[in-house]
Amino acid sequence: MSAIKFELIKTCKQTGARLGKIQTPHGEIQTPIFMPVGTLATVKAMTPEELKDINAQIILSNTYHLYMRPGHELVEKAGGLHKFMNWDRPILTDSGGFQVFSLGPLRKIKEEGVEFRSHIDGSKHFISPEKAIEIENALGADIIMAFDECAPYPADREYVKNSLERTTRWAQRCKDAHKNTERQALFGIVQGGMYKDLREQSAKEITDIGFPGYAIGGLSVGEPKPIMYEVLEYTTPLLPEDKPRYLMGVGSPDDLIEGVLRGVDMFDCVLPTRIARNGTAFTSQGKVVARNAIYADDFRPLDPECDCYTCKNYTRAYIRHLVKCNEILASRLLTYHNLHFLLKLMEDVRTAIQEDRLMDFRNEFFEKYGYTK
Numbered sequence: 001m002s003a004i005k006f007e008l009i010k011t012c013k014q015t016g017a018r019l020g021k022i023q024t025p026h027g028e029i030q031t032p033i034f035m036p037v038g039t040l041a042t043v044k045a046m047t048p049e050e051l052k053d054i055n056a057q058i059i060l061s062n063t064y065h066l067y068m069r070p071g072h073e074l075v076e077k078a079g080g081l082h083k084f085m086n087w088d089r090p091i092l093t094d095s096g097g098f099q100v101f102s103l104g105p106l107r108k109i110k111e112e113g114v115e116f117r118s119h120i121d122g123s124k125h126f127i128s129p130e131k132a133i134e135i136e137n138a139l140g141a142d143i144i145m146a147f148d149e150c151a152p153y154p155a156d157r158e159y160v161k162n163s164l165e166r167t168t169r170w171a172q173r174c175k176d177a178h179k180n181t182e183r184q185a186l187f188g189i190v191q192g193g194m195y196k197d198l199r200e201q202s203a204k205e206i207t208d209i210g211f212p213g214y215a216i217g218g219l220s221v222g223e224p225k226p227i228m229y230e231v232l233e234y235t236t237p238l239l240p241e242d243k244p245r246y247l248m249g250v251g252s253p254d255d256l257i258e259g260v261l262r263g264v265d266m267f268d269c270v271l272p273t274r275i276a277r278n279g280t281a282f283t284s285q286g287k288v289v290a291r292n293a294i295y296a297d298d299f300r301p302l303d304p305e306c307d308c309y310t311c312k313n314y315t316r317a318y319i320r321h322l323v324k325c326n327e328i329l330a331s332r333l334l335t336y337h338n339l340h341f342l343l344k345l346m347e348d349v350r351t352a353i354q355e356d357r358l359m360d361f362r363n364e365f366f367e368k369y370g371y372t373k
């Protein structure tokens with residue numbers, strides 16, 4: 001028995017986009033869904049209550065970072081990640097594969113696993129697929145990711161082929177090591193770079209092992225958007241219709257909509273929280289860089305069409321002032337709005353699918369948001 005149950009409610013007649021529901025031990029997730037990133041067991045600058053105010057249904061945390069600090073044993077002793085961070089809704093943890101590989105030259109990849117140096121104190125560490133699963137079992141997230149290698153971009157065919165085949169062997173080792181199948185759903189991750197035949201090979205190998213859900217990895221690694229959309233176009237149809245599909249590391253408003261159109265159910269991205277801390281907001285008319293002098297005496301809300309707490313109570317002039325003074329409240333108000341913006345966008349997308357008008361919704365949104373398409 002798996003920890004999650006996916007119900008495919010409807011497929012949009014206009015586009016092939018899917019409306020679904022995932023039941024987890026910590027509650028239900030409506031898809032398509034955007035998942036706020038909370039790498040260090042916190043969605044930066046937000047309290048769990050504020051996340052609930054904006055209807056966040058699931059948040060992400062990170063195996064590599066929590067293993068490094070405070071250590072997965074401590075989190076386990078605290079009763080697991082939900083208790084430790086006071087979040088009683090679903091959590092998904094990434095396996096740490098991507099993070100270890102983004103450490104760059106500090107790491108060595110072997111069949112057994114990956115040797116790397118800590119980004120905190122330079123100490124030597126080794127993570128194997130078994131170790132990654134041990135950490136994720138200790139953290140206790142409802143959905144956990146297999147330990148994979150996200151091939152860099154660009155990368156030659158030979159490298160990508162060897163890498164995806166090792167990722168397949170690691171995926172089997174993860175499934176064999178995973179103890180807690182009733183409480184934690186292990187997702188397989190499809191790799192294969194930007195090569196159609198390698199994506200087909202990886203999708204076949206990973207779905208042959210069999211998982212309750214599948215992630216599309218190896219994208220959002222610097223490739224041009226048209227290439228990402230093309231890879232999605234031929235990869236999602238290779239995945240089982242009756243299982244959730246998670247596109248890792250995506251994305252901006254246009255990428256979310258384009259991903260849903262190509263059959264993706266779950267997304268994550270650091271953008272909304274990261275650009276907030278740099279003083280930038282997503283709005284229905286495109287991005288607003290709050291620190292810009294043109295907003296000095298602009299007493300309108302960030303987004304006149306937004307009904308979030310930030311937009312109901314503060315002006316661009318005030319938020320610009322906070323950003324210029326590097327005030328903590330600037331990050332909080334901008335993060336609250338950016339997360340609300342993406343969560344509301346996905347709610348509107350779900351409604352559009354329900355009403356078989358997602359393509360019309362996409363065209364209106366792109367027109368207003370200022371995307372030249």
Ligand SMILES: Cc1ccc(CCc2c3nc[nH]c3cc3c(=O)[nH]c(N)nc23)cc1
Pocket residue numbers: 037038039060061062093094095096097098099145148149150151189216217218219220221248249250268
């Ligand atoms: C907390 C948290 C942060 C980040 C992530 C996703 C991180 C991420 C990618 N981000 C952009 N592209 C990505 C590709 C991969 C990938 O191929 N494999 C894995 N395991 N993660 C990826 C998950 C959780």
Ligand SMILES: [Zn+2]
Pocket residue numbers: 302303306307308309310311312337340
């Ligand atoms: Zn707002």
